[in-house]
Amino acid sequence: MEQKPKLADVALLAEVSTATASQVLRGTGRISESTRKKVLAASKKLNYVRDGRAASMRSGENREIGFAVHQIANPFNAEVISGVSDLLETEGYLVSVLDSRDDTARQRRNLEAFIQSLRGGLLWVPAENTDDATYELLMAHGIPTVSFLRRFGKGRFDHVGIENADAIASATRHLVDLGHRRFAYLGGTAGFGVRVERIEGLRKALAELGLPPPVIWDCSDDKVSGLNEISSLRNAHPEVSGIICNGDMVAIGACSGLIRMGMTPGKELSIIGFDDVEDAAIATPPLTTLAVSPYQLGRKLARVALDRINDPAMPTAVSLVPAELTVRATTGPISG
Amino acid sequence: MEQKPKLADVALLAEVSTATASQVLRGTGRISESTRKKVLAASKKLNYVRDGRAASMRSGENREIGFAVHQIANPFNAEVISGVSDLLETEGYLVSVLDSRDDTARQRRNLEAFIQSLRGGLLWVPAENTDDATYELLMAHGIPTVSFLRRFGKGRFDHVGIENADAIASATRHLVDLGHRRFAYLGGTAGFGVRVERIEGLRKALAELGLPPPVIWDCSDDKVSGLNEISSLRNAHPEVSGIICNGDMVAIGACSGLIRMGMTPGKELSIIGFDDVEDAAIATPPLTTLAVSPYQLGRKLARVALDRINDPAMPTAVSLVPAELTVRATTGPISG
DNA sequence: GACTCACGGTATAACGTTATACCATAAATC
DNA sequence: GATTTATGGTATAACGTTATACCGTGAGTC
Structure with missing residues (x-):
């Protein structure tokens, strides 16, 4: 196989300068139709691909x-x-x-x-x-x-x-309307953006309704963690009946966990996810969640x-x- | 904020040539300890980061x-x-x-x-x-x-x-040992590598056991497709009792589908996935699968x-x- | 003291583009 | 026909590195 063709090779074959070849390939529109064709033909024939490093270095652009x-x-x-x-x-x-x-x-x-x-x-x-x-x-x-x-x-x-706080507020209202009074927030690890805002939102919503503050239960945001943690949470806080999760994956895991424990999500305990990933709608049972597209x-x-x-x-x-x-x-x- | 520092700036501050600065930063080991220190200090002070485009262009290396x-x-x-x-x-x-x-x-x-x-x-x-x-x-x-x-x-x-063919052969033997005689391959779309090899393997394994060839049922490799397709497959081929899937996701979807239809995976129909993704072990019911790590x-x-x-x-x-x-x-x- | 040699530093020319400024030529204007 | 003005092409100098080849210097050798 030959060497990788460069702009100079294209220019040579098309019998123009590299400056012209470059202009054609960039489409500056300053070059006549006839030479344009020559250059494009040469470029195609050689299978030319420009070196993006050089181009970016010179032009300062990088796509x-x-x-x-x-x-x-x-x-x-x-x-x-x-x-x-x-x-x-x-x-x-x-x-x-x-x-x-x-x-x-x-x-x-x-x-x-x-x-x-x-x-x-x-x-x-x-x-x-x-x-x-x-x-x-x-x-x-x-x-x-x-x-x-x-x-x-x-x-x-x-x-x-x-808009984390608003979302959590609407979830809270939904659960309260259904009669739930004691809440937990499940998933996520301490200290980071979304979780902080959400917990803050939950605290505030509950306070405004005159309800006790939520239980905060940390764990990673995946199914396995949800599955494992829900039973510990249940044991530690049997009074909790409304659980808002940091993400759908934990929520789905938690639902599986409930089922394994012989309970039914939506009956003994209500669980709400966050995100509305594809799996949420097809999970068994289908997951109530806060949907962001x-x-x-x-x-x-x-x-x-x-x-x-x-x-x-x-x-x-x-x-x-x-x-x-x-x-x-x-x-x-x-x-x- | 000042301009982005370049090698020349580092060299200037360290009072050496760019060639020397470059050698120090690349660690060629050809430079004395005393100038090495000067250059490193200058580089640190300026927060220098090399331009990988230029380096790669010149050296021909790209990591x-x-x-x-x-x-x-x-x-x-x-x-x-x-x-x-x-x-x-x-x-x-x-x-x-x-x-x-x-x-x-x-x-x-x-x-x-x-x-x-x-x-x-x-x-x-x-x-x-x-x-x-x-x-x-x-x-x-x-x-x-x-x-x-x-x-x-x-x-x-x-x-x-x-090793697709070998894997499928072992899955087939497992199902045959359990008494299954009619098989289907579910998932994947026509014509590509893994699927071709696997179906070939299944055909061959069945032929060697004197069993009829498998039903091939195409669909995309995700849960939703598995969920939807399993019922059509069941209707079209009620005789099939062993299903080997192109991936765990389809398999898990198919299991959900069976449950929705009032059946139990592993009873009326047996389903085997492929891959052993994390979800396979925690699905309900846990999925039999061909595990590759x-x-x-x-x-x-x-x-x-x-x-x-x-x-x-x-x-x-x-x-x-x-x-x-x-x-x-x-x-x-x-x-x- | 002339010769070799290792050591540590540097000048310089690439790498392959593109931006700039410049220069022909032909067409248009008066 | 002299002057302006588009039009279309090009020479050249960057962009920021690194590889190469070179060159002092001082130490070691005979």
């Missing part, structure tokens, strides 16, 4: 966007990714995903390597307990960055997230990123999208 | 690896990704993920953009119906590539996959890629890892 998530396995994130890339791809960007697995050290390594290639932008779900230094790192290197879901500090980056959320995120890239001087902003209570089978009137 | 998958949402893939990046990160590589969503057009766009930045390597689960041109594209640009799971042509790229598979994949990168001249090879029958609750003796 690659990174999406650094805390957990690639999370189906919610997977749907967000679809929304993000559908929008960005139509604008000619390439979206690639980095996974920190909520490990700050891994996240740090990933971001350091990412920064080196000076890509066009970064969408970022910060890992839990991300330290200031990592934020400084990103700030210092001036890559347009949008934080997502988990917010840190204020006004440092653009942010796209969920992850796909639409992804599109919103992409839009914010594009705006930032196109106008880096704009003041940073926070966009919150609402979550809507979707009642299915895991909530019901209190029994006994 | 970024792309992993192009057909479906990022698939939990199996998510676990593979963990294995891949755990191994590659220890070798100083950055792994980023591209999602084709099994759409050949999107895959094409992604790969074209990917190639432009001339990264260090590509791990690739080809989308279904990937055309020759896309393979040519990758061949032509000489990026070390390893295909994964889905094989195409022969010997063009290194390949890492699963996706994490270990990922490490194997990464290993093969590294070997290829380190020795591009080596002849291409195919590595197959076995899948092990893991009996849980969705298979049982034939009833009636």
Whole structure:
């Protein structure tokens, strides 16, 4: 196989200068139709692909966007990714995903390597307990960055997230209407954005209704944890009948756990998830949840990123999208 | 904020040449301890991060690896990704993920953009119906590539996959021992690697036992499809009692479907999945499946890629890892 | 004291693009 | 016919690294 063709090879074959070839391929519109054709033919014949590194270095443009998530396995994130890339791809960007697995050290390594290639932008779900230094790192290197879901500090980056407090308030009202009086919040680990806001919302909603504060029960946001933790929670707090979960996966796990314990979600205990991932509707029983459309959320995120890239001087902003209570089978009137 | 510092700035501050600064930062070991310290101090003080584009362009090295998958949402893939990046990160590589969503057009766009930045390597689960041109594209640009799971042509790229035929044979024997005589293969769409090999394996295993050929029932590899298709399959082929699925997700969906229809997986019908994703063990009922450790598979994949990168001249090879029958609750003796 | 040699530093030319400024030529204007 | 003005092409200098080849200096050898 021959050497990788470069612009000079194309120019040579088309009998023009590299400057001309470059203009044709970039479509500046300054080149006559006849030479345009020659160059395009030559490029095609040689199977030319430009070296994006060189191009980006010279032009200062880079149409690659990174999406650094805390957990690639999370189906919610997977749907967000679809929304993000559908929008960005139509604008000619390439979206690639980095996974920190909520490990700050891994996240740090990933971001350091990412920064080196000076890509066009970064969408970022910060890992839990991300330290200031990592934020400084990103700030210092001036890559347009949008934080997502988990917010840190204020006004440092653009942010796209969920109206957590409002959502939780509507879930609480729903359960209270069904007769529930004692609540727990299940899932998530201490200290990070969404969970803090949600618990705060729950506390406030209960206080306003004159009800006792909720039990807070930490665990990771996956099915297995939900399955395991629900029995401990039940044993420790038998008075609790309304459970609001940090995510659908924990909620689904918790429902499986209840079934294993011989109970029925929506009868002895009511459970509400968060997100409305695809599985929520087809779980047995179908899960009552706070629905945010992850796909639409992804599109919103992409839009914010594009705006930032196109106008880096704009003041940073926070966009919150609402979550809507979707009642299915895991909530019901209190029994006994 | 000042301009982004470059190597020249570091060299200036350390009072050495850029050549020296470069050598220090790369650790060639040719520079005296005293100047080494000066340079490192200057670099730290300026918060210098090298421009990876320029470095890669000049040196021809690029420690970024792309992993192009057909479906990022698939939990199996998510676990593979963990294995891949755990191994590659220890070798100083950055792994980023591209999602084709099994759409050949999107895959094409992604790969074209990917190639432009001339990264260090590509791990690739080809989308279904990937055309020759896309393979040519990758061949032509000489990026070390390893295909994964889905094989195409022969010997063009290194390949890492699963011993599909053997696995299916053991699943078949298990079901036959339980008394099942009529089989179906559920899930996957026509014409691609793993499915072809598995169906072939099933055909052969049944033929050797003197049993009738299997029913082939196509559908996408997700829960919803499994849930929906199982009833049509049941109606169309009431004689079938042993179902082998293309993946755990379809299998779990099919089990949910059976339950909705008032049946019990492992009684009227036996169902076997493939992969052993995390959900398989905690599904209700727990799923009998052909277990491949996706994490270990990922490490194997990464290993093969590294070997290829380190020795591009080596002849291409195919590595197959076995899948092990893991009996849980969705298979049982034939009833009636 | 002339010769070799290792050591540690540097000047310089790449890598493959694109932005800029410039220069022909032909057409248009008076 | 001289002057302006589009039009379409090109030479050249960046972008920020690293590989190569080179060159002092001082120590070691005979």
